[in-house]
Amino acid sequence: MAERRAAVSGVTTALTTAALIVVVALPFVFIVLQAIFPDIGAGSFSRPFEHLGAVLKSEDFATQSANSLILGAGVVLTSALIATPLAAIRALYRLPGALIWDLLFLVPFMIPPYIATLGWVLSLQPAGYLQQLTGINLAGFLFSLPGIVFVMAMHTFPVIYFAASRSFAAIGARYSDVSRVFGAGPGRAFWRITLPLATPAVAASLLLVFAMTIEEYGTPAVLGARFDFDVLVTGIDTSLSDWPIDLPKAALLSLALIALSLAAFGFQRRIATARDFDVVGGKSTRAPQRNLGIWRGPALTLFALVAFVSTGFPLLAILATALSRTISGGLKPSNMGFENFRAIMTDSSGALSAMGTSFGLGLVAAIVAGFFGIAIAYVTTRGGSGRGRSLIDALAMLPNAAPGVVVALGLILLWNQPALPVTPYNTLGILVLAYVCILLPQPVRYTVAAFQQVNPSLEAAARVHGASATRTAWRVLVPLVAPSVLAAMLLVFTVAARELVASLLVAPVGTDTIGTYVWRQFDQGSIGEGMAVAFLTIIATTLVPLGILSALRKVERSGSSATNL
Structure with missing residues (x-):
């Protein structure tokens, strides 16, 4: 059993490290190479x-x-x-x-x-x-x-x-x-x-x-x-x-x-x-709040x-x-109406398509980043050697030091290499890679914190009753960290759906996201429709996640109450 568990942990660590290298490390490596070798794009290490x-x-x-x-x-x-x-x-x-x-x-x-x-x-x-x-x-x-x-x-x-x-x-x-x-x-x-x-x-x-x-x-x-x-x-x-x-x-x-x-x-x-x-000890001596008078x-x-x-x-x-x-027309009652929102619904300027693309990409990025975060958190808290955990943790946090424009540049340099037989560049996949790379630290932080709160005795109990390491992780750990993972996925969805700079630089030709649509409408003078999309985006990416999180808390409270009964 111990040998099998070690083998599963080793495979998980290897796969997670390989994925992090492709998604996170290589774009940054190619930025460094491009800074040193100006002709690296042509496959040359000269000058x-x-x-x-x-x-x-x-x-x-x-x-x-x-x-x-x-x-x-x-x-x-x-x-x-x-x-x-x-x-x-x-x-x-x-x-x-x-x-x-x-x-x-x-x-x-x-x-x-x-x-x-x-x-x-x-x-x-x-x-x-x-x-x-x-x-x-x-x-x-x-x-x-x-x-x-x-x-x-x-x-x-x-x-x-x-x-x-x-x-x-x-x-x-x-x-x-x-x-x-x-x-x-x-x-x-x-x-x-x-x-x-x-x-x-x-x-x-x-x-x-x-x-x-x-x-x-x-x-x-x-x-x-x-x-x-x-x-x-x-x-x-x-x-x-x-x-x-x-x-x-x-x-x-x-x-x-x-x-x-x-x-x-x-x-x-x-x-x-x-x-x-240190200002907080074992005994609370916090003074009550004062009146403002x-x-x-x-x-x-x-x-x-x-x-x-x-x-x-x-x-x-x-x-x-x-x-x-x-x-x-200015701020006059006669100049006010819902024409811009009607134009969005008819998709005459591609606004509805841009919103659908962004929400779809945001959902895919959230799912990928969520599963990625679970794998990274599992390896760094439950498996892998000390060096392996440190390497994975460092790679997962690397995007913290880079803005979206840097990540986009790294992806451009990496996936435009002439030696590559297949590339996601100029496909929607490049946007998913960009969003996951930029936002990966968020689900990792949330999920690592959730894993650290789970007592190892629960896993030990599952293994005593014959559960394999994979089954224990799937049936015990994942359900316990699911609320934190969902919160992180909602954050990834919210940010990815309206991301601007990486979308401007790596979006496929002819593809608009919410960010690029609003940006271009403003540049082209069609400001009304752009702001209508912006307003709907703010509502969708603020109220909807808050509503889901509120419903999730109610479910948790009701489940806790039922358990106590």
Whole structure:
């Protein structure tokens, strides 16, 4: 029995490693090879590093790198200034409607950044909705560095808000109360006691925001193009899409972007492990939340203002555009109707086909990533040698360091090699590979955590009663981790169905996804139908997964109640 179990574990480890090498490792290997050997696409290893000096010395490389750092730092600072006071109020005081505010602040994170950015453009551009309603023209602000920082911060601040509020809640007010006894004011107690104790969570969220910012394509591409603000991500896209195509330069820019992301995560790890921040012991001594008192009104006003600007404003702009017969007609009742939604239903512009393609690809990617996540989690928690587990874990987390544009470049370089007898390139399979590679870390994290919560004694009991290793895994482990896997699959489906940059670069000729359809409709001036598709996508990819998860929780509760009876 032990020998058979070891053999099954070895086969599972080998197959999982091989699949990870093909799906994850090889695209990154070919990026490195392309950066070193400019003629690798023709099967030649000549002229190594010839392109390196020219790229590093070029003015646009220095500008794009500096702009990426400036943009990342600006978005981190702005997001922190917005999120930190909100998180402190949410965690330390009794805030009316706290769960509702949490839900409203979650919505901006669920809206694809490029769609939210298009909403901001429609609102603040010359003769946009804001100017029509108030006469105020903020186009000069929007199409500037502060404008890009502001728009991106409206999308990323929830990352800091949720991390910081949970950390502040765990710390409570008991430590600051001690400083208050010794004469410190509430502001000084917060800045000198509570905030430093929350350093690990806050630092992790800040650096995650930085990584998200430098990897984001849609917002810099839409807004930065108006005033020649290029970052590394848009530089990679330009190298791949503008003639003459420069693959070696795109590869080198990709490595620079990966290096920045890895540096951010490394810096976060160093901060988190530099000092001891234990604040939760075996006995709960958390002080109750305080009343806001006279600050109740200002606090609610602040929450309402942030919720409206981050959630309501772009959503209303998207809906208004979707209902407008013509953009030039403005916000007039006579210009409002459901013509754009009717056009989608008749599929006159291919919108319905694009939605069907995206939802189908998202479903396939979710299923593949879910089974892949189960296999990886099983190997890393239940089988395989120490080195094998470490290698698989590292490969599974590798996409964390790379944005979608880098993954797309790796797939282009890998699957366009002339020596390959068969290639998924220019088929829908290349999009599935791209989505799975980009989103694989999510199901792996969820499933590994679920496996770690399953007591090994359950597997031992199954084996004592004669079950094989395969049957034990299928009948015991998989059902127990199924809720976590389903949640991860829903996340993969949600993101994959509306993914933009990889779809733009590797989608087969003549194939539109939701992301490429909305993007091209905006470029071609058919903005109404594009925003109608965007609005329906937001509804479908936000409410449907939430509904499924809610139903799943009810089933779990009813099952638990039946078990207790």
